[in-house]
Amino acid sequence: MMQIMSTFEHSLKLELAISALELAGIQKQHIFAVPLTNRKVDRKLLDNLHNSDGVTLFSTGAALATAFAVVGASIGFSLKWGPIYWGLITAGSGFLIGFFIDLFINKVIKKRKRLLRGKNPQVILIVECREDQADNVENILWKYLAIGLARVQN
Amino acid sequence: MSVDNFRNISNKYRRYKAHVSVLGTTQLHLRNPYIIAWWSAAFPGFGHLLLSKYLRGYILFIWEVVVNVQADINTAMVHSFEGKFELVKTDLHPRWMLMYIPVFVFGIWDSYRTCVDMNNVYLLAEREDAPFNSYTVGSAEINYLDKRNPIMSVLWSLFMPGLGQLHIHRVLMAFFSLAWGIVFLYQSRLLEAVQFLFFGDLQKSTAVLNPEWLMFMPSVWGFAAYDSYINTVENNKLFEYEQRTFLRKNYQSHSFTIKKGQVIAE
Numbered sequence: 001m002m003q004i005m006s007t008f009e010h011s012l013k014l015e016l017a018i019s020a021l022e023l024a025g026i027q028k029q030h031i032f033a034v035p036l037t038n039r040k041v042d043r044k045l046l047d048n049l050h051n052s053d054g055v056t057l058f059s060t061g062a063a064l065a066t067a068f069a070v071v072g073a074s075i076g077f078s079l080k081w082g083p084i085y086w087g088l089i090t091a092g093s094g095f096l097i098g099f100f101i102d103l104f105i106n107k108v109i110k111k112r113k114r115l116l117r118g119k120n121p122q123v124i125l126i127v128e129c130r131e132d133q134a135d136n137v138e139n140i141l142w143k144y145l146a147i148g149l150a151r152v153q154n
Numbered sequence: 155m156s157v158d159n160f161r162n163i164s165n166k167y168r169r170y171k172a173h174v175s176v177l178g179t180t181q182l183h184l185r186n187p188y189i190i191a192w193w194s195a196a197f198p199g200f201g202h203l204l205l206s207k208y209l210r211g212y213i214l215f216i217w218e219v220v221v222n223v224q225a226d227i228n229t230a231m232v233h234s235f236e237g238k239f240e241l242v243k244t245d246l247h248p249r250w251m252l253m254y255i256p257v258f259v260f261g262i263w264d265s266y267r268t269c270v271d272m273n274n275v276y277l278l279a280e281r282e283d284a285p286f287n288s289y290t291v292g293s294a295e296i297n298y299l300d301k302r303n304p305i306m307s308v309l310w311s312l313f314m315p316g317l318g319q320l321h322i323h324r325v326l327m328a329f330f331s332l333a334w335g336i337v338f339l340y341q342s343r344l345l346e347a348v349q350f351l352f353f354g355d356l357q358k359s360t361a362v363l364n365p366e367w368l369m370f371m372p373s374v375w376g377f378a379a380y381d382s383y384i385n386t387v388e389n390n391k392l393f394e395y396e397q398r399t400f401l402r403k404n405y406q407s408h409s410f411t412i413k414k415g416q417v418i419a420e
Contacts, residue, residue, distance in 0.1 A: 015397070034406075065372075082360035
Protein backbone atom coordinates (compact mmCIF):
# COMPACT_ATOMS: atom_id res chain seq x y z
CA MET A 1 0.00 0.00 0.00
CA MET A 2 1.09 3.53 -0.60
CA GLN A 3 -0.20 6.96 0.24
CA ILE A 4 -0.65 9.88 -2.09
CA MET A 5 -0.76 13.31 -0.51
CA SER A 6 -2.16 16.35 -2.23
CA THR A 7 -3.37 19.86 -1.52
CA PHE A 8 -6.50 21.53 -2.85
CA GLU A 9 -8.44 24.75 -2.74
CA HIS A 10 -11.99 24.54 -1.46
CA SER A 11 -14.15 24.10 -4.54
CA LEU A 12 -16.66 21.76 -6.12
CA LYS A 13 -13.69 20.21 -8.00
CA LEU A 14 -12.44 18.78 -4.71
CA GLU A 15 -15.70 16.92 -4.20
CA LEU A 16 -15.60 15.75 -7.81
CA ALA A 17 -12.10 14.40 -7.16
CA ILE A 18 -13.25 12.51 -4.08
CA SER A 19 -16.25 11.02 -5.84
CA ALA A 20 -14.09 10.03 -8.83
CA LEU A 21 -11.68 8.26 -6.43
CA GLU A 22 -14.57 6.36 -4.89
CA LEU A 23 -15.79 5.35 -8.35
CA ALA A 24 -12.26 4.13 -9.10
CA GLY A 25 -12.52 1.74 -6.19
CA ILE A 26 -10.87 3.66 -3.35
CA GLN A 27 -12.84 3.09 -0.18
CA LYS A 28 -14.11 5.99 1.84
CA GLN A 29 -12.04 5.11 4.89
CA HIS A 30 -8.90 5.27 2.78
CA ILE A 31 -9.45 8.91 1.96
CA PHE A 32 -8.42 11.37 4.64
CA ALA A 33 -9.14 15.09 4.32
CA VAL A 34 -7.66 17.80 6.52
CA PRO A 35 -9.25 21.23 6.04
CA LEU A 36 -6.67 23.85 7.00
CA THR A 37 -7.29 27.07 8.86
CA ASN A 38 -6.00 29.84 6.65
CA ARG A 39 -6.98 32.57 9.01
CA LYS A 40 -7.86 33.12 12.62
CA VAL A 41 -11.60 33.01 13.11
CA ASP A 42 -11.70 35.17 16.22
CA ARG A 43 -12.58 38.71 15.49
CA LYS A 44 -13.20 41.75 17.60
CA LEU A 45 -16.73 42.26 18.71
CA LEU A 46 -19.40 44.56 17.45
CA ASP A 47 -19.06 48.26 17.10
CA ASN A 48 -15.42 48.46 16.25
CA LEU A 49 -15.35 45.24 14.31
CA HIS A 50 -14.01 45.37 10.85
CA ASN A 51 -16.28 44.07 8.22
CA SER A 52 -16.24 40.49 7.10
CA ASP A 53 -12.57 40.21 6.22
CA GLY A 54 -11.62 40.70 2.63
CA VAL A 55 -14.27 43.36 2.24
CA THR A 56 -12.61 46.19 4.14
CA LEU A 57 -10.91 47.67 1.10
CA PHE A 58 -14.26 48.08 -0.60
CA SER A 59 -16.62 49.45 2.03
CA THR A 60 -15.37 52.99 2.43
CA GLY A 61 -14.76 53.26 -1.30
CA ALA A 62 -18.33 52.32 -2.19
CA ALA A 63 -19.72 54.66 0.48
CA LEU A 64 -17.59 57.65 -0.58
CA ALA A 65 -18.16 57.02 -4.29
CA THR A 66 -21.90 57.25 -3.72
CA ALA A 67 -21.67 60.35 -1.52
CA PHE A 68 -19.29 62.15 -3.89
CA ALA A 69 -21.37 61.22 -6.95
CA VAL A 70 -24.49 62.75 -5.44
CA VAL A 71 -22.73 66.04 -4.73
CA GLY A 72 -20.70 65.93 -7.97
CA ALA A 73 -23.70 65.27 -10.19
CA SER A 74 -25.66 68.02 -8.43
CA ILE A 75 -22.97 70.64 -8.89
CA GLY A 76 -22.44 69.30 -12.40
CA PHE A 77 -25.78 70.83 -13.45
CA SER A 78 -24.14 74.26 -13.33
CA LEU A 79 -20.70 73.22 -14.58
CA LYS A 80 -19.60 73.03 -18.19
CA TRP A 81 -19.13 69.26 -18.37
CA GLY A 82 -22.61 68.58 -16.99
CA PRO A 83 -23.86 66.16 -14.31
CA ILE A 84 -22.95 62.82 -15.95
CA TYR A 85 -19.26 63.51 -16.40
CA TRP A 86 -18.99 65.17 -13.01
CA GLY A 87 -20.97 62.37 -11.38
CA LEU A 88 -18.60 59.79 -12.85
CA ILE A 89 -15.46 61.78 -12.02
CA THR A 90 -16.49 62.37 -8.42
CA ALA A 91 -17.67 58.76 -8.00
CA GLY A 92 -14.30 57.49 -9.24
CA SER A 93 -12.31 59.86 -7.04
CA GLY A 94 -14.54 59.09 -4.03
CA PHE A 95 -13.94 55.39 -4.52
CA LEU A 96 -10.18 55.86 -4.80
CA ILE A 97 -10.05 58.06 -1.69
CA GLY A 98 -12.04 55.48 0.30
CA PHE A 99 -9.95 52.64 -1.06
CA PHE A 100 -6.71 54.34 -0.03
CA ILE A 101 -8.09 55.25 3.40
CA ASP A 102 -8.85 51.55 3.97
CA LEU A 103 -5.51 50.52 2.52
CA PHE A 104 -3.73 52.96 4.82
CA ILE A 105 -5.65 51.75 7.86
CA ASN A 106 -4.92 48.12 7.04
CA LYS A 107 -1.31 48.37 5.92
CA VAL A 108 0.08 51.18 8.05
CA ILE A 109 -2.02 51.50 11.19
CA LYS A 110 -3.15 47.92 11.76
CA LYS A 111 -0.43 46.14 9.79
CA ARG A 112 -2.89 43.36 9.35
CA LYS A 113 -1.73 40.35 7.46
CA ARG A 114 -4.00 39.44 4.63
CA LEU A 115 -4.20 36.14 2.88
CA LEU A 116 -1.68 35.44 0.16
CA ARG A 117 -3.04 36.29 -3.22
CA GLY A 118 -3.84 33.59 -5.73
CA LYS A 119 -4.29 29.95 -5.00
CA ASN A 120 -3.84 28.83 -1.42
CA PRO A 121 -3.80 25.23 -0.30
CA GLN A 122 -6.85 24.95 1.93
CA VAL A 123 -7.28 21.20 2.20
CA ILE A 124 -4.77 18.35 2.53
CA LEU A 125 -6.07 15.16 0.94
CA ILE A 126 -4.37 11.84 1.66
CA VAL A 127 -5.35 8.79 -0.37
CA GLU A 128 -4.25 5.28 0.50
CA CYS A 129 -4.16 2.86 -2.42
CA ARG A 130 -2.46 -0.18 -3.90
CA GLU A 131 0.59 0.40 -6.02
CA ASP A 132 -1.25 -0.49 -9.23
CA GLN A 133 -3.91 2.12 -8.49
CA ALA A 134 -1.42 4.91 -7.84
CA ASP A 135 -1.15 6.22 -11.40
CA ASN A 136 -4.90 6.39 -11.75
CA VAL A 137 -5.30 8.16 -8.39
CA GLU A 138 -2.63 10.65 -9.34
CA ASN A 139 -4.32 11.36 -12.67
CA ILE A 140 -7.66 11.94 -10.96
CA LEU A 141 -6.13 14.34 -8.44
CA TRP A 142 -4.36 16.37 -11.12
CA LYS A 143 -7.45 16.38 -13.31
CA TYR A 144 -9.49 18.03 -10.56
CA LEU A 145 -6.89 20.72 -10.00
CA ALA A 146 -4.76 19.51 -7.12
CA ILE A 147 -2.28 22.26 -6.28
CA GLY A 148 0.53 19.92 -5.22
CA LEU A 149 0.99 16.17 -5.00
CA ALA A 150 3.45 13.59 -3.60
CA ARG A 151 3.63 9.80 -3.47
CA VAL A 152 4.86 8.25 -0.26
CA GLN A 153 6.03 4.66 -0.27
CA ASN A 154 6.97 2.71 2.82
CA MET B 155 -42.14 22.68 -3.41
CA SER B 156 -38.50 21.85 -3.47
CA VAL B 157 -36.15 19.09 -2.41
CA ASP B 158 -33.61 20.16 0.19
CA ASN B 159 -30.65 18.39 1.74
CA PHE B 160 -31.63 19.49 5.24
CA ARG B 161 -35.08 19.80 6.78
CA ASN B 162 -35.46 21.29 10.19
CA ILE B 163 -37.93 18.74 11.52
CA SER B 164 -36.71 18.12 15.06
CA ASN B 165 -36.14 21.85 15.66
CA LYS B 166 -33.56 20.99 18.28
CA TYR B 167 -31.27 23.93 17.56
CA ARG B 168 -31.98 27.49 18.57
CA ARG B 169 -30.22 29.53 15.91
CA TYR B 170 -29.28 28.76 12.31
CA LYS B 171 -26.70 30.88 10.58
CA ALA B 172 -27.68 30.30 6.96
CA HIS B 173 -30.37 28.99 4.65
CA VAL B 174 -30.24 28.13 0.97
CA SER B 175 -33.66 28.46 -0.62
CA VAL B 176 -35.13 28.72 -4.08
CA LEU B 177 -35.19 32.52 -3.73
CA GLY B 178 -31.61 32.90 -2.60
CA THR B 179 -28.86 32.22 -0.10
CA THR B 180 -29.53 34.01 3.18
CA GLN B 181 -26.93 34.16 5.90
CA LEU B 182 -25.97 35.93 9.07
CA HIS B 183 -22.46 37.30 9.13
CA LEU B 184 -20.62 40.05 10.95
CA ARG B 185 -21.22 43.49 9.53
CA ASN B 186 -19.99 46.92 10.48
CA PRO B 187 -23.02 48.81 11.85
CA TYR B 188 -21.63 52.18 10.72
CA ILE B 189 -21.47 50.99 7.13
CA ILE B 190 -25.06 49.73 7.41
CA ALA B 191 -26.15 53.07 8.91
CA TRP B 192 -24.38 54.93 6.10
CA TRP B 193 -26.28 53.02 3.40
CA SER B 194 -29.55 53.81 5.16
CA ALA B 195 -28.59 57.47 5.01
CA ALA B 196 -27.76 57.21 1.30
CA PHE B 197 -31.17 55.67 0.61
CA PRO B 198 -33.67 54.63 3.32
CA GLY B 199 -34.09 50.86 3.14
CA PHE B 200 -30.60 50.02 1.84
CA GLY B 201 -29.27 49.25 5.33
CA HIS B 202 -32.10 46.79 5.90
CA LEU B 203 -31.69 45.23 2.46
CA LEU B 204 -28.00 44.63 3.22
CA LEU B 205 -29.10 42.78 6.35
CA SER B 206 -31.42 40.60 4.18
CA LYS B 207 -34.43 42.20 5.86
CA TYR B 208 -36.24 42.62 2.60
CA LEU B 209 -39.74 43.54 3.74
CA ARG B 210 -38.56 46.31 6.03
CA GLY B 211 -36.17 47.45 3.32
CA TYR B 212 -38.85 47.52 0.62
CA ILE B 213 -41.22 49.53 2.80
CA LEU B 214 -38.60 52.18 3.53
CA PHE B 215 -37.36 52.25 -0.06
CA ILE B 216 -40.79 52.76 -1.61
CA TRP B 217 -41.66 55.31 1.07
CA GLU B 218 -38.48 57.23 0.18
CA VAL B 219 -39.27 57.32 -3.54
CA VAL B 220 -42.85 58.51 -3.01
CA VAL B 221 -42.14 61.20 -0.43
CA ASN B 222 -38.89 62.40 -1.98
CA VAL B 223 -40.49 62.86 -5.39
CA GLN B 224 -43.61 64.56 -3.98
CA ALA B 225 -41.59 66.90 -1.76
CA ASP B 226 -38.99 67.53 -4.51
CA ILE B 227 -36.17 66.84 -2.08
CA ASN B 228 -33.64 65.74 -4.69
CA THR B 229 -34.22 68.89 -6.75
CA ALA B 230 -33.77 71.01 -3.63
CA MET B 231 -30.59 69.09 -2.83
CA VAL B 232 -29.18 69.74 -6.30
CA HIS B 233 -29.96 73.46 -6.01
CA SER B 234 -28.41 73.58 -2.52
CA PHE B 235 -25.17 72.05 -3.77
CA GLU B 236 -25.20 74.53 -6.66
CA GLY B 237 -25.63 77.41 -4.17
CA LYS B 238 -28.98 78.49 -5.66
CA PHE B 239 -30.66 78.90 -2.29
CA GLU B 240 -33.56 81.05 -3.52
CA LEU B 241 -34.64 78.16 -5.76
CA VAL B 242 -34.42 75.69 -2.87
CA LYS B 243 -37.10 77.55 -0.96
CA THR B 244 -39.54 77.32 -3.86
CA ASP B 245 -38.58 73.71 -4.73
CA LEU B 246 -39.69 72.15 -1.48
CA HIS B 247 -43.32 71.34 -0.73
CA PRO B 248 -43.94 71.76 3.01
CA ARG B 249 -47.06 69.60 2.73
CA TRP B 250 -44.75 66.61 2.12
CA MET B 251 -41.33 67.67 3.33
CA LEU B 252 -41.74 67.49 7.10
CA MET B 253 -42.88 63.88 7.06
CA TYR B 254 -39.59 63.01 5.36
CA ILE B 255 -37.43 63.65 8.41
CA PRO B 256 -38.66 61.16 11.05
CA VAL B 257 -38.76 58.17 8.69
CA PHE B 258 -35.37 59.05 7.24
CA VAL B 259 -33.82 59.13 10.71
CA PHE B 260 -35.69 55.98 11.74
CA GLY B 261 -34.18 54.08 8.78
CA ILE B 262 -30.66 54.95 9.90
CA TRP B 263 -31.27 54.31 13.58
CA ASP B 264 -33.16 51.06 13.11
CA SER B 265 -30.69 49.54 10.66
CA TYR B 266 -27.79 50.37 12.99
CA ARG B 267 -29.59 48.85 15.96
CA THR B 268 -30.65 45.77 13.98
CA CYS B 269 -27.12 45.27 12.72
CA VAL B 270 -25.65 45.29 16.24
CA ASP B 271 -28.35 42.81 17.33
CA MET B 272 -27.77 40.54 14.37
CA ASN B 273 -24.02 40.51 14.99
CA ASN B 274 -24.79 39.16 18.45
CA VAL B 275 -27.16 36.58 17.03
CA TYR B 276 -24.51 35.61 14.49
CA LEU B 277 -21.95 34.95 17.22
CA LEU B 278 -24.40 32.70 19.06
CA ALA B 279 -25.39 30.89 15.86
CA GLU B 280 -21.73 30.42 14.91
CA ARG B 281 -20.96 28.85 18.30
CA GLU B 282 -24.03 26.64 18.22
CA ASP B 283 -22.97 25.49 14.74
CA ALA B 284 -26.33 24.05 13.72
CA PRO B 285 -26.63 22.28 10.35
CA PHE B 286 -28.42 24.20 7.62
CA ASN B 287 -29.84 23.61 4.20
CA SER B 288 -27.17 24.06 1.52
CA TYR B 289 -28.85 22.68 -1.58
CA THR B 290 -32.32 22.98 -3.01
CA VAL B 291 -33.90 21.91 -6.24
CA GLY B 292 -37.50 22.80 -7.06
CA SER B 293 -39.83 23.14 -10.00
CA ALA B 294 -38.89 26.77 -10.57
CA GLU B 295 -35.25 27.05 -9.54
CA ILE B 296 -32.09 25.34 -8.32
CA ASN B 297 -29.87 26.95 -5.70
CA TYR B 298 -26.72 25.60 -4.08
CA LEU B 299 -23.55 26.85 -2.46
CA ASP B 300 -20.51 27.38 -4.63
CA LYS B 301 -17.84 29.95 -5.36
CA ARG B 302 -18.30 32.93 -7.63
CA ASN B 303 -16.04 35.78 -8.63
CA PRO B 304 -16.89 38.98 -6.68
CA ILE B 305 -15.38 41.21 -9.39
CA MET B 306 -17.94 39.90 -11.89
CA SER B 307 -20.74 40.80 -9.45
CA VAL B 308 -19.46 44.38 -9.34
CA LEU B 309 -19.03 44.65 -13.11
CA TRP B 310 -22.52 43.41 -13.91
CA SER B 311 -24.00 45.65 -11.20
CA LEU B 312 -22.36 48.65 -12.84
CA PHE B 313 -23.84 47.76 -16.22
CA MET B 314 -27.30 47.42 -14.72
CA PRO B 315 -28.18 47.41 -10.99
CA GLY B 316 -29.62 43.99 -10.15
CA LEU B 317 -27.46 41.86 -12.46
CA GLY B 318 -24.82 41.35 -9.76
CA GLN B 319 -27.58 40.02 -7.49
CA LEU B 320 -28.80 37.71 -10.27
CA HIS B 321 -25.22 36.42 -10.61
CA ILE B 322 -25.30 35.17 -7.03
CA HIS B 323 -28.96 34.16 -7.04
CA ARG B 324 -30.36 36.86 -4.75
CA VAL B 325 -33.62 36.77 -6.64
CA LEU B 326 -35.65 39.12 -4.41
CA MET B 327 -33.00 41.83 -4.51
CA ALA B 328 -32.31 41.33 -8.22
CA PHE B 329 -35.95 41.74 -9.22
CA PHE B 330 -36.39 44.80 -7.01
CA SER B 331 -33.20 46.49 -8.29
CA LEU B 332 -33.94 45.74 -11.92
CA ALA B 333 -37.52 47.01 -11.67
CA TRP B 334 -36.57 50.26 -9.93
CA GLY B 335 -33.59 50.64 -12.25
CA ILE B 336 -36.06 50.87 -15.14
CA VAL B 337 -38.12 53.53 -13.34
CA PHE B 338 -35.12 55.68 -12.38
CA LEU B 339 -33.36 55.40 -15.75
CA TYR B 340 -36.56 56.21 -17.66
CA GLN B 341 -37.73 59.08 -15.48
CA SER B 342 -34.28 60.69 -15.18
CA ARG B 343 -33.76 60.49 -18.98
CA LEU B 344 -30.16 59.53 -18.16
CA LEU B 345 -29.72 57.34 -21.22
CA GLU B 346 -30.83 60.13 -23.59
CA ALA B 347 -28.30 62.38 -21.85
CA VAL B 348 -25.59 59.76 -22.38
CA GLN B 349 -26.48 59.57 -26.05
CA PHE B 350 -26.08 63.35 -26.35
CA LEU B 351 -22.66 62.98 -24.74
CA PHE B 352 -21.69 60.45 -27.41
CA PHE B 353 -22.67 63.09 -30.00
CA GLY B 354 -20.56 65.64 -28.10
CA ASP B 355 -23.52 67.89 -27.24
CA LEU B 356 -22.94 68.77 -23.59
CA GLN B 357 -25.62 71.45 -23.33
CA LYS B 358 -28.41 69.25 -24.62
CA SER B 359 -27.17 66.40 -22.43
CA THR B 360 -27.48 68.48 -19.26
CA ALA B 361 -30.76 70.05 -20.29
CA VAL B 362 -32.56 66.77 -20.92
CA LEU B 363 -31.79 65.37 -17.44
CA ASN B 364 -34.40 65.38 -14.68
CA PRO B 365 -32.47 65.97 -11.42
CA GLU B 366 -35.29 64.80 -9.16
CA TRP B 367 -35.04 61.26 -10.56
CA LEU B 368 -31.40 61.31 -11.57
CA MET B 369 -30.21 61.73 -7.99
CA PHE B 370 -31.56 58.31 -7.03
CA MET B 371 -29.11 56.64 -9.40
CA PRO B 372 -25.73 57.16 -7.67
CA SER B 373 -27.03 55.47 -4.51
CA VAL B 374 -28.68 52.66 -6.45
CA TRP B 375 -25.50 51.96 -8.42
CA GLY B 376 -23.22 52.15 -5.42
CA PHE B 377 -25.50 49.97 -3.38
CA ALA B 378 -26.02 47.36 -6.08
CA ALA B 379 -22.26 46.99 -6.54
CA TYR B 380 -21.52 46.89 -2.81
CA ASP B 381 -24.35 44.50 -1.91
CA SER B 382 -23.50 42.02 -4.66
CA TYR B 383 -19.78 42.22 -3.86
CA ILE B 384 -20.01 41.52 -0.13
CA ASN B 385 -22.59 38.82 -0.61
CA THR B 386 -20.44 37.06 -3.20
CA VAL B 387 -17.54 37.11 -0.75
CA GLU B 388 -19.76 35.87 2.10
CA ASN B 389 -21.32 33.13 -0.06
CA ASN B 390 -17.83 31.93 -0.97
CA LYS B 391 -16.90 31.82 2.71
CA LEU B 392 -20.08 29.91 3.50
CA PHE B 393 -19.27 27.39 0.77
CA GLU B 394 -15.83 26.79 2.29
CA TYR B 395 -17.29 26.45 5.77
CA GLU B 396 -19.87 23.92 4.57
CA GLN B 397 -17.27 21.91 2.66
CA ARG B 398 -14.92 21.81 5.65
CA THR B 399 -17.77 20.49 7.79
CA PHE B 400 -18.60 17.87 5.15
CA LEU B 401 -14.98 16.68 4.87
CA ARG B 402 -14.52 16.44 8.63
CA LYS B 403 -17.68 14.41 8.96
CA ASN B 404 -17.06 12.01 6.08
CA TYR B 405 -13.35 11.74 5.38
CA GLN B 406 -11.60 11.46 8.71
CA SER B 407 -11.85 7.77 9.45
CA HIS B 408 -10.44 6.71 12.85
CA SER B 409 -8.69 3.71 11.33
CA PHE B 410 -6.70 5.83 8.91
CA THR B 411 -3.02 6.09 9.78
CA ILE B 412 -0.47 8.19 8.04
CA LYS B 413 2.49 6.02 7.15
CA LYS B 414 6.12 6.87 7.31
CA GLY B 415 7.96 6.39 4.08
CA GLN B 416 9.83 8.05 1.30
CA VAL B 417 8.53 10.50 -1.19
CA ILE B 418 8.98 9.12 -4.66
CA ALA B 419 10.62 11.65 -6.93
CA GLU B 420 8.99 12.41 -10.25
